[in-house]
Amino acid sequence: MAKNEPDIHQQLIEKCREGDTKSQYRLYKLYSKAMYNVAIRLLANRMDAEDVLQEAFVAAYRKIGDFRGDSGFGFWLKKIVINHCINFLKSKKVCFVDLDEHHHQIPDWNGEDGDVRFEPETIHECIKSLPDGSRVVLNLFLLEDFKHREIAQMLGISESTSKSQYQRAKMLLHEKLVKYEEKF
Amino acid sequence: MKKNFEEKIRSQRPLMDIDEPDDSLIWEGISRDLNKRKTLRSNFLWKAAAMLIFVTASSYFVYREFLSPRQNIYNITLSDIAPDYAVQVSQFQAQINERWNAFEKVKPQNTGQLKFFFNELDQLDQMYRQYQEDYQQVGNNERLIRAMLDNYEKRVRILDRMLNEIQKQKDNEERQKQTDI
Numbered sequence: 001m002a003k004n005e006p007d008i009h010q011q012l013i014e015k016c017r018e019g020d021t022k023s024q025y026r027l028y029k030l031y032s033k034a035m036y037n038v039a040i041r042l043l044a045n046r047m048d049a050e051d052v053l054q055e056a057f058v059a060a061y062r063k064i065g066d067f068r069g070d071s072g073f074g075f076w077l078k079k080i081v082i083n084h085c086i087n088f089l090k091s092k093k094v095c096f097v098d099l100d101e102h103h104h105q106i107p108d109w110n111g112e113d114g115d116v117r118f119e120p121e122t123i124h125e126c127i128k129s130l131p132d133g134s135r136v137v138l139n140l141f142l143l144e145d146f147k148h149r150e151i152a153q154m155l156g157i158s159e160s161t162s163k164s165q166y167q168r169a170k171m172l173l174h175e176k177l178v179k180y181e182e183k184f
Numbered sequence: 185m186k187k188n189f190e191e192k193i194r195s196q197r198p199l200m201d202i203d204e205p206d207d208s209l210i211w212e213g214i215s216r217d218l219n220k221r222k223t224l225r226s227n228f229l230w231k232a233a234a235m236l237i238f239v240t241a242s243s244y245f246v247y248r249e250f251l252s253p254r255q256n257i258y259n260i261t262l263s264d265i266a267p268d269y270a271v272q273v274s275q276f277q278a279q280i281n282e283r284w285n286a287f288e289k290v291k292p293q294n295t296g297q298l299k300f301f302f303n304e305l306d307q308l309d310q311m312y313r314q315y316q317e318d319y320q321q322v323g324n325n326e327r328l329i330r331a332m333l334d335n336y337e338k339r340v341r342i343l344d345r346m347l348n349e350i351q352k353q354k355d356n357e358e359r360q361k362q363t364d365i
Binding site for chain 1: 189190192193194196197199200201202203204205206207209210211213214215217218341344345348
């Protein structure tokens with residue numbers, strides 16, 4: 001079964017290249033949930049995430065001819081979704097550089113926090129509640145494995161700002177998670 | 185070995201896709217956008233067909249705005265069926281009314297592009313009527329109540345999307361005007 005999966009994907013992609021609507025829908029269903037969650041964690045708004053997902057899938061189908069299969073289709077699609085999310089945030093004039101003096105002085109926390117375990121649902125919700133700038137950087141660095149250099153380029157900020165934002169986001173997220181765990 | 189905070193979060197990453205997208209709504213939009221492109225590519229006959237759709241949509245809009253009892257369906261409330269949900273229902277109704285009032289203020293002359301939203305609202309109306317019929321047959325039922333509340337919520341979201349679409353169109357027109365100047 002697993003062996004056949006790439007073939008099925010490849011067949012669907014080929015059909016999508018020909019503009020076959022059924023295959024486009026099947027491919028959408030395969031990836032919609034994962035992509036939606038990437039989008040909603042970046043945008044923290046259900047309606048915005050749905051709008052962006054729609055635009056990203058349309059863009060992906062239009063340029064599916066450019067997909068060469070060097071990386072997996074999911075990876076290729078996720079990059080499109082992330083780019084659309086960032087463009088959306090830029091169009092909303094979201095500031096990715098909202099650090100004041102105080103935030104720049106955040107010490108580099110080594111991340112030690114004992115044996116506490118956090119539930120995936122809680123992490124997901126707490127990430128969505130972070131402030132815009134730091135939320136985006138945390139998502140890109142921690143969950144989507146981008147380098148600070150790449151994030152800086154994508155968001156139009158300096159590499160050091162990306163690092164500070166990440167440091168801030170990490171501490172805020174930890175605080176939120178600990179508070180949540182204490183509460184429940 | 186103890187994991188540090190980053191490792192803990194990363195290890196949970198595969199389990200973090202919690203939210204469920206509204207697939208029918210999103211796919212409808214994707215499908216509409218992809219078809220729009222096909223339409224742009226096509227020939228004169230398609231343009232004529234588009235004109236026909238526009239005329240039909242306009243007539244349909246007039247019908248809906250002035251003749252259809254669509255907004256009244258929500259006056260037969262879920263509160264009658266499940267009084268415990270009265271507060272939630274009245275909040276949804278207030279939100280729906282607020283959106284319709286906002287729509288009245290920004291309603292564009294050409295409503296052809298909003299046809300998709302009207303169709304969605306129509307489907308919700310039909311579903312709501314179906315729920316009411318089901319209630320007559322099966323009586324009070326938790327799943328039915330949930331479905332009716334969900335119906336209200338979807339209606340609010342569609343109205344929000346429609347208002348958002350109108351605003352986008354206006355912004356585009358404004359930008360176009362600025363470019364022309």
